[in-house]
Amino acid sequence: MASLEAGLPIKQVDAMIKRERDRYIQSNPVSRKLGEDARKNWVKGVPHHWMLDWSTPFPLFVADAKGTTLTDADGHTYDDFCLGDTGSMFGHSPEPVARAIAAQASHGLTYMLPTEDIIAVGAALERMFGLPFWQVATTATDANRFVLRWCRAITKRQKILVFHGCYHGAVDDTFVRLKDGRAIHRPGLIGQVYDLTANTKVVEFNDVPALQAALKDRDVACVITEPALTNIGMVLPQAGFLKALQQACRDTGTLLVIDETHTISTGYGGYTRTHGLKPDFLTLGKPVAGGLPCSVFGCTAEIAERMRAAEQEAGPGYSGMGTTLSANVLQFKAMRANLEEVMTPAAYAHMLPLSEKLARGIEAEITQRGLPWHVSNVGARAEFVCAPERPRNGSEAQDAMHGPVELAVHLYLLNRGLLIAPFHNMTLVSPATTPAQVDRLVATIGNCLDELAA
Numbered sequence: 001m002a003s004l005e006a007g008l009p010i011k012q013v014d015a016m017i018k019r020e021r022d023r024y025i026q027s028n029p030v031s032r033k034l035g036e037d038a039r040k041n042w043v044k045g046v047p048h049h050w051m052l053d054w055s056t057p058f059p060l061f062v063a064d065a066k067g068t069t070l071t072d073a074d075g076h077t078y079d080d081f082c083l084g085d086t087g088s089m090f091g092h093s094p095e096p097v098a099r100a101i102a103a104q105a106s107h108g109l110t111y112m113l114p115t116e117d118i119i120a121v122g123a124a125l126e127r128m129f130g131l132p133f134w135q136v137a138t139t140a141t142d143a144n145r146f147v148l149r150w151c152r153a154i155t156k157r158q159k160i161l162v163f164h165g166c167y168h169g170a171v172d173d174t175f176v177r178l179k180d181g182r183a184i185h186r187p188g189l190i191g192q193v194y195d196l197t198a199n200t201k202v203v204e205f206n207d208v209p210a211l212q213a214a215l216k217d218r219d220v221a222c223v224i225t226e227p228a229l230t231n232i233g234m235v236l237p238q239a240g241f242l243k244a245l246q247q248a249c250r251d252t253g254t255l256l257v258i259d260e261t262h263t264i265s266t267g268y269g270g271y272t273r274t275h276g277l278k279p280d281f282l283t284l285g286k287p288v289a290g291g292l293p294c295s296v297f298g299c300t301a302e303i304a305e306r307m308r309a310a311e312q313e314a315g316p317g318y319s320g321m322g323t324t325l326s327a328n329v330l331q332f333k334a335m336r337a338n339l340e341e342v343m344t345p346a347a348y349a350h351m352l353p354l355s356e357k358l359a360r361g362i363e364a365e366i367t368q369r370g371l372p373w374h375v376s377n378v379g380a381r382a383e384f385v386c387a388p389e390r391p392r393n394g395s396e397a398q399d400a401m402h403g404p405v406e407l408a409v410h411l412y413l414l415n416r417g418l419l420i421a422p423f424h425n426m427t428l429v430s431p432a433t434t435p436a437q438v439d440r441l442v443a444t445i446g447n448c449l450d451e452l453a454a
């Protein structure tokens, strides 16, 4: 019997990768040439090494993007279900955001002083998430780093707790994983010179006893988590888990930080509002200003009071937080337009049923072919997983990844004008996505599976 990878013959998977790589090379001479030229000045040929994480033999160069359509340097167009890995979740250059940026462009880009927009944006954030107090940073990474610092200052506790398989940006403290029940550094870290496991505890998501045991000594400043893990495939919270997490935090004086950067896909106000969570801090980056670098973190009135007290206690000096370009006027113009006119309940009313259609459509293609795969979705974010059971935690999610199969499917789709996120098999539906685009993605995945199984 032929050996199988995720229920598919390995031979077919390898043949598809080879065929699709050749097809990509043939079809993209301009990208290829630009990629060669770029090697002259850019380390590894790209200005940011994540651009090499796609399935392609050389980077796909972009010429234009609008809504959900992206055009490459060779003139091919794509239905974009990656959407900048969430930065453009509400479509590329949403009209109100583009207009706001253009209107501000010749009136100053950064002053390190506020404008009247901060009043409207503060109110919009409170309306959306129910938290009264906010700060702005430039990436979700920064928002998370600053929040961890505040949590430590407020609680006077050194440690934090993360779940195995988490990702919260380039935040040193969170680069800890579980191996054989012990905390270790996340494999592959570069330049890591101090022991992250000294101050970071790690347990499996959905494991309430392990969480309670890790918090019982009351030495953990905060738990930082996504409400569903979305960076190691997708791990959904089991019934009662998030409630138990909130209770365990309350019982031990541990603060709860909910990172909504990806789960903002859930609905208006993210997972927090949709499911009535009560975090101490909430962080959000990526799409909050329509794709312009920007992030926010919000907190309760009680936490804001404790922040004031902690600051007083620290005394004068440098807080260790903030960056020069944070909260600049361009971010505020974009964020105001985005929050008031783009990330609206009406937008979600379009996105959620369409993503559901996408998820159920892919599921039907999988079921028809008897593959041991499944589909998970969190609102506008849907993902097929090449394993039969929904993973309960990061370890199971990691085991469910099948690199070669995913590579073959990604390349097949890309060569047919369909982009899904290069990391695992994530798709996003934006307010600009059409049912026809969803139907085409579903049908093309079906064709791909037929070719792989043949």
Ligand SMILES: Cc1ncc(COP(=O)(O)O)c(C=O)c1O
Pocket: 139, 140, 141, 142, 144, 167, 168, 169, 170, 226, 231, 259, 260, 261, 262, 285, 286
């Ligand atoms: C949940 C979550 N938080 C934070 C981040 C960091 O975002 P950024 O890279 O924009 O700082 C990411 C990035 O993927 C993320 O998935």
